[in-house]
Amino acid sequence: MSELRSAVDALAADDLHGLVDGQLLDRTAELVQSINRLSAELTRTVRHADVVGAAEHDGLRTMQSLLRGHHHFSSGAAAAVVRAGRVLEHLPRLEAAFAEGAVTAAQVGVVADALRPCDIAAAAEQDVDLDAFDEAWTEVARTLPHAKLATAVNAFRNALDPDGPEPDPTEERRFTMTRHANGSGSGRFDLDAVGFEKVQAVIESMVQADRPLGDMRNRSQQQADALVQWADNTLASGDLPFLRTVKPQVVVTIDVGDLLDSSTGHDTATTGFGATISAARARWIACDSAVTRIVMGPDGVPLDVGRTKRVVPPKIRQAVEQRDGHCVFAGCHAPTHWCDVHHLLEWLRDDGDTSLDNSALLCERHHTKVHHGFRVERDDGAPPGRRWRTFRPDGTDIVVDRVPG
Incomplete structure (x- = not known):
């Protein structure tokens, strides 16, 4: 391990400005292969530690919890390593390709996400040749674009239950949102094929609509803008369910003095879900909104709520x-x-x-x-x-x- 660390230190000391384009691309290819091999070795090690219960040595129950607590993995990333180790025991060809650096951890994750323990058991009960799928998946992972692997893996799921009932799509859907300290947010969603198609159709229609000349934003920025526009249109339609007694809306609270004073800056106004924004952003929102005057007493208790004015x-x-x-x-x-x-x-x-x-x-x-x-x-x-x-x-x-x- 000390030799490995020394090798990485030596790489970090290289002057990249001295390399021509071809050398940079060769270096990238070698680094990708090395990272794949190291990921494979991490997966193998974590799997063995999981089997022997090594996490108990540090007072933890599972390797997943150790990766989260000791090594700062997210819950999803820790689970992915553990899940990959368990699945690769049944897929020797894919495991070998991973170990030699020809397959990425993300590709292994695609297979591991689809090949649940119940699927492996079902394959054994139905005499489905898992070895043949292992060979096919490994070849796809080695030679074809990343997205093709998911299609190949899905064929295995269909082979297990070709005539069975379609799963409830709502059971496959997940959507989480996280607000950051500065009020911004990020999210992740997982959707079934039809649900994803619906969302993609709406986002794409807004991305492809008439956009400003000279718009140099990348694809992800345009899609994020389309998502916010979708929310704007939905809120403006007035057809959303009530939240308690009021229609859902963007709520911003700001002192009238801060709203009037152009010198006021960050963290001046508060949104309905608890984020803080600047007075400038509050003035921008106030341009086309409904305003309610609330008179506050010295103890912070509202004394009078005036009529809301559009x-x-x-x-x-x-x-x-x-x-x-x-x-x-x-x-x-x-x-x-x-x-x-x-x-x-x-x-x-x-x-x-x-x-x-x-x-x-x-x-x-x-x-x-x-x-x-x-x-x-x-x-x-x-x-x-x-x-x-x-x-x-x-x-x-x-x-x-x-x-x-």
């Missing part, structure tokens, strides 16, 4: 949608149902009125931009000048479809 009433929004037709930021044609109504002069801080003349339709992405230095302005001169113009924070005009020369 900042942009439906009639004004309809007029803005009719006039603008889409997001007015230069180069963007996001449809009206993706957009907020932005106050050109902020309705509270700048005493801007809620009117057609003081409103502009902006998608979420560009509404954020306008609240962070960009500016949109309507040119109401004589035709053909009646159009929206967008200015960068430095005051320069963003011109779309420039005429050469």
Whole structure:
């Protein structure tokens, strides 16, 4: 093990700037193979330790709990190593390919996720030749793209129960969300084939809709934006079930002084689910929302709850949608149902009125931009000048479809 650590130290000391492209790619291939071999050896070791109960030496019941507590594995990653070790005992060819570095831990995980102990037992009862599947899976894992392995493994499941009833799709679905310390969040979902197809169809329709010119975001960023837009549209529809006595909505609480003071910064406002956001973000949300005035006593107890007022009433929004037709930021044609109504002069801080003349339709992405230095302005001169113009924070005009020369 000390020689292994010394070898890794030597690799870390290499000057990558001295390598040409081909050398970098060769180095990558060798590192991938080495990582695969080390992952295989970790799996073999954890499996043996699991069998002999080595975790008891440190007062723990399982190797899965040891990987979590001592080595900072996530629950899913720890379970994957243990599960892979158990499955590979039945798949000698796949185990050998893993050990030589030709197969990745992720590929082994695809097989392990599908080959449950009950499936192995069912194969033995039905005289299904597991050895033949082992050979086929190993060849697929060695030679074909990662996604093909899942298809090959699924054939085994079908062979065990070709005419059986379809499983309840709701039993295969999982969705978890985790909020981070700064209020952002991440999540993971696992869906059956049909459920995933439905979600993918919705996300893809939004990703492929008319997007702003020059959008350089990668695929994952575009899909995340589509997911938030899906939530926006669903909340706006008003068809969701009640949460206790109110319709679900984004709730933000902020002191009126902080809302008015442009110098206030981070961690000024609180959302309904407990995240803290800046006053600037609260002002952005307040552009097109309902506002409730609550008077608080010195002991923090509400003394008076005023009438909730919709900042942009439906009639004004309809007029803005009719006039603008889409997001007015230069180069963007996001449809009206993706957009907020932005106050050109902020309705509270700048005493801007809620009117057609003081409103502009902006998608979420560009509404954020306008609240962070960009500016949109309507040119109401004589035709053909009646159009929206967008200015960068430095005051320069963003011109779309420039005429050469």
